[in-house]
Each structure stands twice: as C-alpha cells, then as structure tokens.
Amino acid sequence: MLGKWLFILMYTTLFASTEMVTLEEGLTNPERYIRYDASDYNIGMHAGIVLAILYGILATAVLGVLIISRLLGYRRKGFS
8 A cells, every 4th residue: 555655656756747837937838838718707607607507406406396296295285
C-alpha cells in the first residue's frame, strides 16, 4: 500500500509536466494558457435557466407524489 503512494508521489513530482504562470504571463499568450470561456457572463440568461430547471424538478416531484398516491388509492379528505 505504501509503495503505491510512493510511486504516485514520485510520478507527480518528477515526471509530471506542469507549468505555472501568473495571470499576466498567461494573458500574453492566451491560446496556450487560457483554457476556459472568457466571454461575458449573462446573469439574466443563467437565472432563467436555473428557474426553468428548479420549477421542472418541483413539478416532477409534485406530479410523482400525486400519481403514486392516486395509484395507491389515497384520496383527498374534504372539509366536512
């Protein structure tokens, strides 16, 4: 077990090719260093997506409980 961890430690320190740069150095050559989407963030679009997902999950949960309770024979008890 210890040999496995020593191998992983040696591999990551000796053989892994890593390169650390600062943000300023990365911006000088963005094709090489920047690997994420740097476009503007549209909060309205993301809020709309989140709300659609949220209400979709809520509707699925409520309809699932409703369908299962109807299949099991539970009925609503009225106010009498």
